[in-house]
Amino acid sequence: MARIHPLLLDIDSAEFRLLNDWQRGFPLVPCPFAVIGDRVGLSEQAVIERYLDWVTSGVVSRVGAVFAPRRLGAGALVALAVPPERLDDVAARVSAEPGVNHNYEREHAFNLWFVASAADDKALRRMVCSIEADTGCHALILPLEEEFHIDLGFDLSGRCAADRAECESRVSGSTATACALPEMERSLFAALQRGLPIMPAPWAGVGQRVGLNENMVIEIVSRALEDGLIRRFGVVVRHHELGIKANAMCVWDVPDELASTLGRQLARYPGVTLCYRRARSLPHWPYNLFCMIHGSVRETVLAQRDEIARSLGLDHFPHAVLFSGRRFKQSGAHYLPLGPESGHG
Incomplete structure (x- = not known):
């Protein structure tokens, strides 16, 4: 794929939306990249290829969780x-x-x-x-x-x-401190520190590595977002x-x-x-x-x-x-x- 400087992209283009619109609100569904593709007018495979290309070139650090400071450690x-x-x-x-x-x-x-x-x-x-x-x-x-x-x-x-x-x-005025986590959550969050695997069924993929099924992974991430332990989940760009x-x-x-x-x-x-x-x-x-x-x-x-x-x-x-x-x-x-x-x- 040709590399185009993201800031030069038309804000209505699919590439711009992939970088900008999914920095938060990442779909908590079994096939999130297919959902994103439907929203921006690309196939699931095209979305995956673009994110993988941006990770390789350094435009994107990862697709994953940004944890709230001091909540995990x-x-x-x-x-x-x-x-x-x-x-x-x-x-x-x-x-x-x-x-x-x-x-x-x-x-x-x-x-x-x-x-x-x-x-x-x-x-x-x-x-x-x-x-x-x-x-x-x-x-x-x-x-x-x-x-x-x-x-x-x-x-x-x-x-x-x-x-x-x-x-x-x-967020404003928060002074939250580290919380105790069950081993199941700790294992999942430790794996997610590297980012979500960019593949058709990523929640199932990371779940296999920590011994959790897909639905449980999605439920734990959803609960952590609601609780504020995960500040946002999505595309993490390198500015x-x-x-x-x-x-x-x-x-x-x-x-x-x-x-x-x-x-x-x-x-x-x-x-x-x-x-x-x-x-x-x-x-x-x-x-x-x-x-x-x-x-x-x-x-x-x-x-x-x-x-x-x-x-x-x-x-x-x-x-x-x-x-x-x-x-x-x-x-x-x-x-x-x-x-x-x-x-x-």
Whole structure:
């Protein structure tokens, strides 16, 4: 299949809809790719081939679950101050950890930022301590304290307001913690961390690998979506490959008593793709309110950020903007020991 830059596709084309419309609301039916094909005017096989092609080329990370932070285990944003001449080597060591799912260079003295996930806080600390010991770099560990808007995907059409409003009551202000899971659910979720196999009967396929029948797999996933343990289930795109390369982490040091109110207000702006409150790490990191703004052009992202900050009066507080540089790793979070290999076909 010819590779066409997704952002150049007509928003009414089948290819655009495959990338954009199924980032959430994935069909919980035995043959989901056939249902998607019916909706967009393609055969089941054509849909499968396109998704497999996009996974191979890196446009799509996986088709699968995005789990709510801290519901399956422990996680934190971690930063290292790495001598520039050692950045490649240290980044490679960090990316080698299965529990690291995002690893980016950023414009700051703390120039390497990664997201670490583990089964519990002790395992997370062991992972970070191992990285510190191997690299000689002190780590800032910034656990999530309150989420306002996290991972609803990238609306490539620019019409994201409806999705934001639909999920706001379930997401905004959440402080959920890890839950105990029966072994049946743990096995399934561990396997799903790699993504759903891209095949005609994917639920049956993943069920065979963990000893569950198709109906039970669908029921467990449906229940997890209703409960919020799974934030969304669908196509997980890689924004760099979609031309969304200006990635700014915007941070403020706001009084703790104002953080929740300001975070909820900040999360409502369409340009904000992620928003949360994290613990400070004094004296090196005083900031507690975070948001991400993604776009195609750096100047546009900065203009969005400045307008949002002006509207809320945020720049009365100490602040910083950290644009990303190189991306060393981007994958799904691994809270649980990886389940049986599911593959894509």
